Amino acid sequence: MNFVAALNDTAAKNLQVLEENIKQSIAEDPFVFEACAPLIRGGKRLRPMLFLLCANAKKDLPPEKTMPLATALELIHTASLVHDDIIDTSKKRRGVETANSKYGAQIAVLVGDYLFAKAFQLVAENNYDSQVQLILSNLVKNLCVGEIMQDRSLFAVPTMSEYYTHINLKTAIFLSSCCRLGAIAAEMNSREIENLTAYGSGLGLAFQIIDDLLDFFGDERITGKPHGGDLKSGVITLPVIRALEISDAAQTLKKIVTRGEITKTEIDAAIKIIRATDAVDYCRTRAEAHIESARVNLPATLKISIALALEKIADFVVDRTR
Amino acid sequence: MNFVAALNDTAAKNLQVLEENIKQSIAEDPFVFEACAPLIRGGKRLRPMLFLLCANAKKDLPPEKTMPLATALELIHTASLVHDDIIDTSKKRRGVETANSKYGAQIAVLVGDYLFAKAFQLVAENNYDSQVQLILSNLVKNLCVGEIMQDRSLFAVPTMSEYYTHINLKTAIFLSSCCRLGAIAAEMNSREIENLTAYGSGLGLAFQIIDDLLDFFGDERITGKPHGGDLKSGVITLPVIRALEISDAAQTLKKIVTRGEITKTEIDAAIKIIRATDAVDYCRTRAEAHIESARVNLPATLKISIALALEKIADFVVDRTR
Numbered sequence: 001m002n003f004v005a006a007l008n009d010t011a012a013k014n015l016q017v018l019e020e021n022i023k024q025s026i027a028e029d030p031f032v033f034e035a036c037a038p039l040i041r042g043g044k045r046l047r048p049m050l051f052l053l054c055a056n057a058k059k060d061l062p063p064e065k066t067m068p069l070a071t072a073l074e075l076i077h078t079a080s081l082v083h084d085d086i087i088d089t090s091k092k093r094r095g096v097e098t099a100n101s102k103y104g105a106q107i108a109v110l111v112g113d114y115l116f117a118k119a120f121q122l123v124a125e126n127n128y129d130s131q132v133q134l135i136l137s138n139l140v141k142n143l144c145v146g147e148i149m150q151d152r153s154l155f156a157v158p159t160m161s162e163y164y165t166h167i168n169l170k171t172a173i174f175l176s177s178c179c180r181l182g183a184i185a186a187e188m189n190s191r192e193i194e195n196l197t198a199y200g201s202g203l204g205l206a207f208q209i210i211d212d213l214l215d216f217f218g219d220e221r222i223t224g225k226p227h228g229g230d231l232k233s234g235v236i237t238l239p240v241i242r243a244l245e246i247s248d249a250a251q252t253l254k255k256i257v258t259r260g261e262i263t264k265t266e267i268d269a270a271i272k273i274i275r276a277t278d279a280v281d282y283c284r285t286r287a288e289a290h291i292e293s294a295r296v297n298l299p300a301t302l303k304i305s306i307a308l309a310l311e312k313i314a315d316f317v318v319d320r321t322r
Numbered sequence: 323m324n325f326v327a328a329l330n331d332t333a334a335k336n337l338q339v340l341e342e343n344i345k346q347s348i349a350e351d352p353f354v355f356e357a358c359a360p361l362i363r364g365g366k367r368l369r370p371m372l373f374l375l376c377a378n379a380k381k382d383l384p385p386e387k388t389m390p391l392a393t394a395l396e397l398i399h400t401a402s403l404v405h406d407d408i409i410d411t412s413k414k415r416r417g418v419e420t421a422n423s424k425y426g427a428q429i430a431v432l433v434g435d436y437l438f439a440k441a442f443q444l445v446a447e448n449n450y451d452s453q454v455q456l457i458l459s460n461l462v463k464n465l466c467v468g469e470i471m472q473d474r475s476l477f478a479v480p481t482m483s484e485y486y487t488h489i490n491l492k493t494a495i496f497l498s499s500c501c502r503l504g505a506i507a508a509e510m511n512s513r514e515i516e517n518l519t520a521y522g523s524g525l526g527l528a529f530q531i532i533d534d535l536l537d538f539f540g541d542e543r544i545t546g547k548p549h550g551g552d553l554k555s556g557v558i559t560l561p562v563i564r565a566l567e568i569s570d571a572a573q574t575l576k577k578i579v580t581r582g583e584i585t586k587t588e589i590d591a592a593i594k595i596i597r598a599t600d601a602v603d604y605c606r607t608r609a610e611a612h613i614e615s616a617r618v619n620l621p622a623t624l625k626i627s628i629a630l631a632l633e634k635i636a637d638f639v640v641d642r643t644r
Contacts, residue, residue, distance in 0.1 A: 029467050031474060083431045086408075106473050109405045109431055110466045116435070117462035120442055124455030133446030133455060140439035144432045145351050151428050152353060 007053075007309040010060070014052050015045060017063055021071045025118055035103060035111050039078055047178045048074045050203075050313070054182020054196050057306040066185060068126040072119035072136065073178055079115035080143055082108055116140065132181060139177040146170035154234030155260045163241055164205075167212075172204030179203075192299045199310065202294030206287040207317045212237035213283045214320075216271055228267035231257060238286070240270070242279040249273045284318070291318050329375075329631040332382070336374050337367060339385055343393045347440055357425060357433050361400055368635070369395045369500045372525075375631050376504025376518050379624040388507060390448040394441035394458065395500055401437035402465055404430055438462065454503060461499040468492035476556030477582045485563055486527075489534075494526030501525075514621045521632065524616030528609040529639045534559035535605045536642075538593055550589035553579060560608070562592070564601040571595045606640070613640050 026036045048070035055066045086105050103111075123132060146169025149162075158166065179200030183193040214223060215230045216239055230237055236257055244250050253273045256266045274280075291314045298310055348358045370392035377388045408427050425433075445454060468491025471484075480488065501522030505515040536545060537552045538561050552559055558579055566572050575595045578588045596602075613636045620632055 029470075031470060032467065035470075080435075083435060086427055086431050104473075105408055105427060107470060109408050109434075110470045110473065112431075112435075113402075113405060113438070114463060114466040114470070116438060117459050117466060121456065121459035121463060124452045124459055127452050130446045130449050134443065137439050137443035137446050141436060141443060144436040144439060145354065148351075148353060148357075148429060148432045148436070151426075151432065 007312055008305050010056070010305065011049065011053065011309055014056075014063075015049065017067060018045060018048055018052070018070055018074070021067045022074055025071050025075060025122060026115075028118075029114075032111060032114055035107065036078070036115065039082060040074075043074065043078070045074060046207075046313070047077050047174060050175060050178040050200060050310075051182040051185075053306050053309050053313075054179045055185040057182070057196075057302040058186045058188065059303075061185060064126075068122045069128060069132065069181060069185070072122045073181075075115045075119040075122070076136070076140060077174070079112040079119070080140075080147075082112040082115065084147070131184065135177050135181055139174050142169045142173045146173075150235060155236070155258050157236050157241065157244060157254065157258065160241060163238060167205060167208040168201075171208040171211075172201045175204035175207065176200030188299075188301075192301060195297045195299045198297040199294045202290040202292075202297065203314060203317055206290040206294065206314075209238055209283055209287040209290070210318060210320065213239055213280065213287075216274060217280060227271060228262075231267055231270060232262055234260070238283050239274050239279045242282045243274040243277045246279075247273055247277045249276070287318050329634055330627050332378070332627065333371065333375065333631055336378075336385075337371065339389060340367060340370055340374070340392055340396070343389045344396055347393050347397060347444060348437070350440075351436075354433065354436055357429065358400070358437065361404060362396075365396065365400070367396060368529075369399050369496060372497060372500040372522060372632075372635070373504040373507075375628050375635075376501045377507040379504070379518075379628040380508045380510065381625075383507060386448075390444045391450060391454065391503060391507070394444045395503075397437045397441040397444070398458070398462060399496070401434040401441070402462075402469075404434040404437065406469070453506065457499050457503055461496050464491045464495045468495075472557060477558070477580050479558050479563065479566060479576065479580065482563060485560060489527060489530040490523075493530040493533075494523045497526035497529065498522030510621075510623075514623060517619045517621045520619040521616045524612040524614075524619065525636060525639055528612040528616065528636075531560055531605055531609040531612070532640060532642065535561055535602065535609075538596060539602060549593060550584075553589055553592060554584055556582070560605050561596050561601045564604045565596040565599045568601075569595055569599045571598070609640050 022040055023037075026033050026040060051073055052066055052070050055061055086108055120133070120136070123136060146166055149169070150166050153162070176197045177200070179196040180193060183196040188196070212230065215225070215237070216227055218225075218227070220226060231240070240253065240257055243253055247253060253270055256262060256270050262270075294314050295311065298307055300307075302310070344362055345359075348355050348362060373392050373395055374388055377383055408430055442455070442458070445458060468488055471491070472488050475484070498519045499522070501518040502515060505518040510518070534552065537547075537559070538549055540547075540549075542548060553562070562575065562579055565575055569575060575592055578584060578592050584592075616636050617633065620629055622629075624632070
């Protein structure tokens, strides 16, 4: 079951309406529908649900005010996943074959572009103001800059600060923008808006750190991916950065992760080296600190049901197994 | 020299300001600038110049009102070229190595996404209204649908009507949207807006037909591309469609263009078959008819200098050699 449905009844109901809206948003062109429908299915809907929870945190807004933007956020997220998969060796995403693997790179590029354009169209035709457009276009831009930076430094060990820049651009800004857009929709005051933005940012940093950890140590039956996928594609993340700082075998680990090609045996060796250090605890502690910062930033002025739901999402982010 | 600079002094001045704006629009991130700058250079700037001419067709608008949108139009066009090149075998675009060939497909995808996002950001932060956003997002969507349709039917002979759908979605809607946005910026009445939209549409259809013709018969020293590039990548265009209708060697031609692989010798054979028919004249006649329709749609209420410039652009489209 989707974790959001478990939050509370309103969230479950909103999620249902959202699913319908997402489906309709891609129904215009039959081929686009055929290509997108499997990709759209089965996401966690974390981003639109964060927006919807924040938007309804003071009083329930009519769905026609919130659903187009919620849908746009999920379309942008899906578009970025489709484009991520272009080179990514993984042939599956959300449990189904990627657009790239099924239709080829060119179609995958175009389907992603279509989803981006559709997102901006939804926002334009529902008369959201230019502040909303600006937050959306900025978040897509930041997403791209984050991915470009990461792609430019494959098989190179980032500094801690570079790692944080990547995950901020790639994930935290997206999640914090969802919360910010919700707070704006709810007509909160500027302090509440900043606080919910900070909540989303802490959530996003923790989310990405846990994601990076799960890539090494997640339950493969649940993640559906073999361990060390990031390493294989040259993306060096926090567990490695930490292990390189303190492991006796740092030289060996560094050789493995920076050589540019990496075998299954080497991935296993790298994981063994990382596991022998405090890297797992270190990552968990960092993630928990970001979640704590998210939590303390939750305004006390929200409806209790929403505050609880946002707390539960924070729990989910550090406790999740995929 | 850029053809637009030859139109009149105001156009030449506007073009200069536009070039500066385009350069600044990608200057924010150093790597994006490095990757985009060569791609941005050397375009014809047909789309933003159409917008600027129409926008200034009643009286000169202040550049701060028009330049952000003009820049956004060129960024969208460039983004679509970058994404086109992902699979396209051509390693050069606008005379320089493509982003794909230089940095790899993933970076090319992301740079294109960045340019799309930057375009929407420019529009959002300069307070263009949601009508503008809607026209822009629709044009990107149509561009994608057109390309998707084309990519889905590679090495298959389209009907005449399918061909027209492709070139309408791919090119005519873009050019007509530029004119429409200009007419709206100039606060023209609805009849003038529709007429300028029709001008852009006729121009776009003619432009694409001539493009498709030049792909077979253009001066290779000027186009910089070997003949038959479309055929090689499976895109079957008007010259072939026409030749298949009337050539005695239609069966041979059909075999060549639909087999899925095509040698240099076969391309030469195909060109010989096409040239033996009336296909070249046929395409020119069609293009000229669309240009004529563009011309008659030019409202009589425009400033004479602008009307003349738009006429010259119409001439350029059918007379150009690349």
